[in-house]
Amino acid sequence: MSALISIRALSKTYRRGNQPVPVLLGIDLEIDAGDYVALMGPSGSGKSTLLNLIAGIDKPSSGSLLIGGVDIAALPENDLAGWRAAHVGFIFQFYNLMPVLNAFENVELPLLLTGLGKAERREHVETALAMVGLAERMDHYPNELSGGQQQRVAIARALITDPTLIVADEPTGDLDRQSADDVLKLLDRLNRELGKTIVMVTHDPKCAARARRLVHLEKGVLLDHADAEAH
Amino acid sequence: MLAAYIVRLARKNMWRHRLRTGLTMAGIAVAIVSFGLLRTVVDSWYAGAELGSSARLITRNEASLSFSLPVTYAARIRRVPGVRGVTWVNWFGGIYVDDKHFFPQYAVDAGSYFDLYPEFVVPPAQLSAFQHDRRGVIVGRKLVRKYGWKIGDQVPLKGTIYPGTWSFTIRGIYGGADAKVDEGQFILHWDYVNEALKRALPSLADRAGVFVVDIDHPAQAAAISAAIDSGFANSLAETRTETQKAFQLGFIAMVDTILLAIQTVAYVVVLIMMAVMANTMAMSARERMREYATLKALGFRDSFVSLLIIGESLSLSLAGGALGIALTFPLADAFFKATRDLFLVFEVRPLTIVLQLVSALLIGLCAALAPAWSSARVRIVDGLRAVT
Ligand SMILES: Nc1ncnc2c1ncn2[C@@H]1O[C@H](COP(=O)(O)OP(=O)(O)OP(=O)(O)O)[C@@H](O)[C@H]1O
Numbered sequence: 053m054s055a056l057i058s059i060r061a062l063s064k065t066y067r068r069g070n071q072p073v074p075v076l077l078g079i080d081l082e083i084d085a086g087d088y089v090a091l092m093g094p095s096g097s098g099k100s101t102l103l104n105l106i107a108g109i110d111k112p113s114s115g116s117l118l119i120g121g122v123d124i125a126a127l128p129e130n131d132l133a134g135w136r137a138a139h140v141g142f143i144f145q146f147y148n149l150m151p152v153l154n155a156f157e158n159v160e161l162p163l164l165l166t167g168l169g170k171a172e173r174r175e176h177v178e179t180a181l182a183m184v185g186l187a188e189r190m191d192h193y194p195n196e197l198s199g200g201q202q203q204r205v206a207i208a209r210a211l212i213t214d215p216t217l218i219v220a221d222e223p224t225g226d227l228d229r230q231s232a233d234d235v236l237k238l239l240d241r242l243n244r245e246l247g248k249t250i251v252m253v254t255h256d257p258k259c260a261a262r263a264r265r266l267v268h269l270e271k272g273v274l275l276d277h278a279d280a281e282a283h
Numbered sequence: 284m285l286a287a288y289i290v291r292l293a294r295k296n297m298w299r300h301r302l303r304t305g306l307t308m309a310g311i312a313v314a315i316v317s318f319g320l321l322r323t324v325v326d327s328w329y330a331g332a333e334l335g336s337s338a339r340l341i342t343r344n345e346a347s348l349s350f351s352l353p354v355t356y357a358a359r360i361r362r363v364p365g366v367r368g369v370t371w372v373n374w375f376g377g378i379y380v381d382d383k384h385f386f387p388q389y390a391v392d393a394g395s396y397f398d399l400y401p402e403f404v405v406p407p408a409q410l411s412a413f414q415h416d417r418r419g420v421i422v423g424r425k426l427v428r429k430y431g432w433k434i435g436d437q438v439p440l441k442g443t444i445y446p447g448t449w450s451f452t453i454r455g456i457y458g459g460a461d462a463k464v465d466e467g468q469f470i471l472h473w474d475y476v477n478e479a480l481k482r483a484l485p486s487l488a489d490r491a492g493v494f495v496v497d498i499d500h501p502a503q504a505a506a507i508s509a510a511i512d513s514g515f516a517n518s519l520a521e522t523r524t525e526t527q528k529a530f531q532l533g534f535i536a537m538v539d540t541i542l543l544a545i546q547t548v549a550y551v552v553v554l555i556m557m558a559v560m561a562n563t564m565a566m567s568a569r570e571r572m573r574e575y576a577t578l579k580a581l582g583f584r585d586s587f588v589s590l591l592i593i594g595e596s597l598s599l600s601l602a603g604g605a606l607g608i609a610l611t612f613p614l615a616d617a618f619f620k621a622t623r624d625l626f627l628v629f630e631v632r633p634l635t636i637v638l639q640l641v642s643a644l645l646i647g648l649c650a651a652l653a654p655a656w657s658s659a660r661v662r663i664v665d666g667l668r669a670v671t
């Protein structure tokens with residue numbers, strides 16, 4: 053398999069006032085297309101920061117970050133937004149659905165950035181919602197859905213544009229065991245059946261065990277992951 | 284398509300806090316109504332002053348309006364080149380029933396007055412009946428409606444300037460040639476009053492309050508005014524002649540300052556509402572930091588978020604503005620009725636409505652600028668970390 057994501061000497065330093073806060077210190081990492089990576093590590097180790105860089109919603113301080121051969125760190129803001137719309141599906145810990153939109157409209161949202169017509173959009177949205185088992189809940193608003201259901205809507209939204217890469221930051225962090233299990237099963241299917249490359253941040257070892265590969269981050273440095281390899 | 288979507292989403296966002304939105308909208312409506320009414324007050328005041336045709340001159344006593352002039356001046360004014368006609372008027376100032384029922388009463392030269400005021404339309408038969416009855420009067424349509432008078436009715440007035448109780452017979456009813464003409468005047472014979480004065484107070488007799496002078500060319504108004512006044516220079520009663528419009532504007536010159544204040548208040552109200560609304564929009568935008576960051580993460584551009592905020596703000600301000608404009612008409616009517624004799628006309632002008640609309644638009648736009656700018660600039664990662 054060829055590497056979809058290729059990270060070299062990637063560093064990120066935040067600035068709090070005049071104080072530089074180094075968060076990532078020279079990360080080297082390759083992720084193959086179709087892989088399912090669980091990113092673990094203690095709180096504050098920089099997991100979310102790394103994930104955000106991979107997803108193209110934050111810019112590295114130095115190093116290179118190639119995704120599908122594109123140096124996303126060099127893209128201007130508007131091009132980067134377009135790149136995200138086409139290539140990345142997002143799953144957040146707190147679902148981040150639009151409260152004024154119902155399930156259907158939330159899932160439809162990313163399609164508005166494509167040239168698809170109304171009928172096509174409807175077809176795609178219905179398929180995606182059926183896949184996450186919420187075909188009956190299309191016209192429900194987020195506050196009328198359980199946490200687990202909201203996260204499944206969010207998963208439908210993440211896969212609706214058929215992106216190559218899906219990033220998930222603690223997708224089960226706010227869910228009970230049963231709902232978490234449903235979500236993980238869905239991620240499994242996205243990876244196995246649809247061939248999506250998934251990078252998931254998690255605290256939960258049981259969650260991480262569902263991934264194909266484990267990566268440990270500690271104080272901004274990757275632990276030698278050869279011996280952390282799953283399977 | 285995205286534009287239509289922005290409008291839809293902005294509308295939905297607008298109603299998330301019903302109470303807040305309702306109050307803000309009511310505030311905007313009040314600001315827009317106030318703005319419209321205050322402007323209409325100012326407009327109406329000036330409209331009243333413009334009623335007089337500038338082709339007519341008014342000659343009055345140089346010293347003060349409260350001093351009159353010898354009526355014999357009429358003949359001398361008529362001889363001034365460029366003068367087409369002269370008539371004279373005295374303020375009668377009688378009381379009908381009690382002083383709550385105020386309407387202007389003018390003692391006029393019955394033979395010439397209506398020739399100089401063609402905008403007062405009287406049927407010829409009625410005019411002639413008036414001219415042949417020294418106790419006859421011609422009254423405006425508005426007065427007839429108000430008091431239920433009809434031709435032949437007797438109207439008693441208690442004199443103030445001219446003592447005694449006077450009784451008049453309605454011989455004619457005039458209407459305005461257009462909507463701007465004051466239809467609330469009560470017009471009686473100067474001769475009749477003068478006759479009585481000759482008997483009771485001879486020193487006050489044969490005097491005219493002002494002369495109204497019709498001229499051939501309005502452009503010559505200044506030259507003719509000067510010619511008239513120079514004819515009476517160094518006499519016992521010097522004159523001051525000016526166009527009727529200038530005369531009336533002079534009347535309200537002292538009101539000008541008040542009008543300016545009113546206009547300032549109108550704009551200040553709009554500015555205040557702008558500040559209030561800006562605060563509301565900033566509050567909403569702060570609460571939605573995470574949503575906006577999510578939209579941006581999904582690939583929507585910064586400008587989409589800005590437009591969402593501007594769209595919401597404009598929807599809100601235009602809805603409030605429309606409500607305000609709709610309320611302006613009935614309120615202006617009510618205001619006119621409540622202050623009946625203060626204004627001759629009280630009409631909401633098209634320009635006022637345009638300005639109201641522009642104000643509402645500006646309120647919405649200005650209120651949205653700061654939050655639209657800052658929300659667009661917030662970095663996605665920071666927005667996503669925001670707690671809501
Ligand atoms: N925008 C920011 N500005 C300044 N410092 C930041 C910013 N974002 C993250 N940090 C700091 O970077 C470090 C790593 O944060 P990050 O969110 O990546 O950790 P994490 O591994 O995801 O932790 P957790 O498991 O608690 O989510 C933390 O010390 C955090 O305070």
Ligand SMILES: [Mg+2]
Binds near residue numbers: 099100101253
């Ligand atoms: Mg994190």
